[in-house]
Amino acid sequence: MKRTLGVCYYPEQWPESQWEDDARRMAEIGLTWVRIGEFAWSRIEPEPGRFDWDWLDRAIATLGRHGLRVVLGTPTATPPIWVLEKLPDMLAVDEFGRSRGFGSRRHYDFSHQGYRQESARIVTAVAQRYGRNPHIGAWQTDNEYACHDTVLSYSPAALKGFRDWLASKYQSPQALNRAWGNVFWSMEYSSFDQVGLPNLTVTEANPAHWMDFRRYSSDMVVEFNRIQTEILRKYSDAPIAHNYMGKITEFDHFAVGADLEIASWDAYPLGHLAVFGTSDAVKRDYVRQGDPDFQAFHHDLYRAVGAMRPRRSAAQGRWWVMEQQPGPVNWAPYNPDPLPGMARLWAWEAFAHGAEAVCYFRWRQAPFAQEQMHAGLLRPDDKPAPAYAEAAQVACELAEMPEQGTTRAKVALVFDYASAWAWKVQPQGKGFDYVALALHLYRGLRLLGLSVDILPPDADDLSGYRLVLAPGVATLSDPLKAAMARFDGHILLGPRTNSKTPDFATPVPLPPAIPGLDAVIARVESLPPEVTVPVDGGGSFSIWREKLETAAKVVIDGSDGFPALVQSEAIHYLAGWPDDVLRDRVLAHVSQLAGLPTTALPEGLRCRETETHRFWFNYGAQPVAFQGMTIPAAGVHWEKL
Numbered sequence: 001m002k003r004t005l006g007v008c009y010y011p012e013q014w015p016e017s018q019w020e021d022d023a024r025r026m027a028e029i030g031l032t033w034v035r036i037g038e039f040a041w042s043r044i045e046p047e048p049g050r051f052d053w054d055w056l057d058r059a060i061a062t063l064g065r066h067g068l069r070v071v072l073g074t075p076t077a078t079p080p081i082w083v084l085e086k087l088p089d090m091l092a093v094d095e096f097g098r099s100r101g102f103g104s105r106r107h108y109d110f111s112h113q114g115y116r117q118e119s120a121r122i123v124t125a126v127a128q129r130y131g132r133n134p135h136i137g138a139w140q141t142d143n144e145y146a147c148h149d150t151v152l153s154y155s156p157a158a159l160k161g162f163r164d165w166l167a168s169k170y171q172s173p174q175a176l177n178r179a180w181g182n183v184f185w186s187m188e189y190s191s192f193d194q195v196g197l198p199n200l201t202v203t204e205a206n207p208a209h210w211m212d213f214r215r216y217s218s219d220m221v222v223e224f225n226r227i228q229t230e231i232l233r234k235y236s237d238a239p240i241a242h243n244y245m246g247k248i249t250e251f252d253h254f255a256v257g258a259d260l261e262i263a264s265w266d267a268y269p270l271g272h273l274a275v276f277g278t279s280d281a282v283k284r285d286y287v288r289q290g291d292p293d294f295q296a297f298h299h300d301l302y303r304a305v306g307a308m309r310p311r312r313s314a315a316q317g318r319w320w321v322m323e324q325q326p327g328p329v330n331w332a333p334y335n336p337d338p339l340p341g342m343a344r345l346w347a348w349e350a351f352a353h354g355a356e357a358v359c360y361f362r363w364r365q366a367p368f369a370q371e372q373m374h375a376g377l378l379r380p381d382d383k384p385a386p387a388y389a390e391a392a393q394v395a396c397e398l399a400e401m402p403e404q405g406t407t408r409a410k411v412a413l414v415f416d417y418a419s420a421w422a423w424k425v426q427p428q429g430k431g432f433d434y435v436a437l438a439l440h441l442y443r444g445l446r447l448l449g450l451s452v453d454i455l456p457p458d459a460d461d462l463s464g465y466r467l468v469l470a471p472g473v474a475t476l477s478d479p480l481k482a483a484m485a486r487f488d489g490h491i492l493l494g495p496r497t498n499s500k501t502p503d504f505a506t507p508v509p510l511p512p513a514i515p516g517l518d519a520v521i522a523r524v525e526s527l528p529p530e531v532t533v534p535v536d537g538g539g540s541f542s543i544w545r546e547k548l549e550t551a552a553k554v555v556i557d558g559s560d561g562f563p564a565l566v567q568s569e570a571i572h573y574l575a576g577w578p579d580d581v582l583r584d585r586v587l588a589h590v591s592q593l594a595g596l597p598t599t600a601l602p603e604g605l606r607c608r609e610t611e612t613h614r615f616w617f618n619y620g621a622q623p624v625a626f627q628g629m630t631i632p633a634a635g636v637h638w639e640k641l
């Protein structure tokens with residue numbers, strides 16, 4: 001596979017006299033891709049129906065003349081003010097019933113039929129104009145669905161759409177009442193028109209109501225995106241991507257991925273660390289490098305999302321980093337400068353996980369508006385910022401590196417967006433965050449030197465893996481259950497795996513109800529941060545503890561008289577949220593049983609294998625010596641396998 005670099009560029013924000021030189025320099029440092037257009041609606045169509053294509057024609061031609069390939073964004077994340085004047089009720093409404101406003105971006109409601117038509121109109125116009133343009137190498141739909149908390153909307157459009165969606169799902173109000181358990185608190189309906197949205201209820205709404213509202217809202221993103229992909233495919237053969245966001249679970253990325261050839265995500269390691277960092281120590285020690293596992297987790301996730309169209313092995317997905325942090329960003333509570341070397345390390349790490357392309361955001365720092373404090377490859381005065389030389393270095397290194405494919409890992413972790421909704425709707429304990437649980441176990445696997453594939457929740461083929469994990473998956477899908485029954489490797493489940501029915505009720509017989517595993521979760525408890533449940537041999541549970549009745553083999557016992565880890569043949573069940581020590585013990589134990597060679601890696605060091613190479617990444621701020629290698633701080637090292 002050929003791997004390439006690119007950059008995000010906004011020709012409409014710079015004088016035209018600068019474009020030629022910009023394109024020349026992009027080509028000179030070895031960039032291949034330039035993403036443009038995704039916020040340019042007000043310049044493409046300054047007034048309703050009056051299109052101004054000339055400038056965009058010339059911008060694309062200028063880039064093309066220098067051999068650059070264009071990713072053209074559909075501009076629907078930033079409808080101009082006149083669209084809003086035409087459709088005053090197109091704005092999303094927040095949980096408290098307040099309408100969002102104009103003056104930034106993403107000011108639309110996915111359920112609004114009028115805005116869908118406006119989007120279809122502008123996408124058609126852009127696709128007709130550029131669908132066959134030889135310089136367009138790919139499309140991006142919209143920009144970062146869900147960014148700025150824009151998926152769940154409590155608008156009249158959402159209410160109408162939700163009722164229709166429920167009517168088509170349940171066919172009768174009685175069926176809905178049964179599925180949700182509406183006999184509880186006299187919540188029964190006799191017509192779909194009586195059902196409201198789950199916000200602003202006196203106390204919590206029925207969790208089944210919330211779950212359906214979340215499913216509906218996710219479907220609206222899928223529909224909105226599909227309108228665009230269907231239009232683009234009419235006029236163009238270029239592959240279509242969307243730039244997803246890390247740790248965002250408000251819609252099902254796999255479902256959107258089924259309409260896209262390429263998955264991509266926007267990697268801002270320092271911004272993400274500041275906002276999502278798992279502990280004060282990680283936030284301090286990696287302040288200029290980012291969490292050593294956060295990027296890799298999302299690389300593996302989006303490789304799986306990129307394997308949905310056509311559907312194939314999760315290891316083989318097509319994916320990019322569409323936006324790569326180049327220096328300080330502007331949007332986190334604190335915005336430190338990356339260590340020298342990180343703009344190179346981040347790109348190489350993405351390539352080691354199979355990225356086809358990494359595009360830095362952005363070419364030149366804008367001296368105006370919201371992102372004037374956000375670094376680019378160039379400073380506002382056009383001089384190179386530090387990442388400029390690092391990008392050029394990566395381009396040179398790529399040119400020398402032989403093409404190589406992604407290898408299928410031996411370990412797989414199931415990731416399920418609906419489970420993220422389930423545990424947001426009903427955390428039962430404040431710290432129970434599904435993504436954090438998945439990332440916690442993923443980190444443990446990486447610390448053992450293992451490469452990991454992430455699988456969608458309906459994965460139906462586990463062959464080739466030695467170990468599969470599905471912690472916290474609220475409802476195991478039928479295809480996955482069937483694949484697990486045929487699987488000849490080891491499976492690690494729990495906590496909370498398979499503990500809800502598809503209607504979001506507690507199943508009876510009680511969970512986890514896994515054929516071959518003689519265990520019942522008789523009781524669960526959630527724990528405040530200051531309380532832990534130690535286990536025999538070291539380590540403890542925090543956040544969540546399950547009390548099992550079981551005839552399975554108890555591998556680790558808890559200090560509270562209940563098992564911590566049980567095993568029936570090759571099925572293992574972990575009865576709680578493990579701290580680092582317990583996690584590492586459990587993962588080392590099951591990896592060994594699964595026949596996986598592991599290596600405990602030193603702090604800050606991570607690795608990933610491709611078909612031909614092993615890559616080492618030192619996220620530490622000091623050089624690290626390991627197995628005869630010395631890897632500089634913020635450095636990358638690779639060796640042939």
Ligand code: GAL
Pocket residue numbers: 143144147266268323329330331361371374
């Ligand atoms: C992304 C977004 C870009 C830009 C960038 C700044 O979330 O897609 O348009 O705002 O963040 O870091």
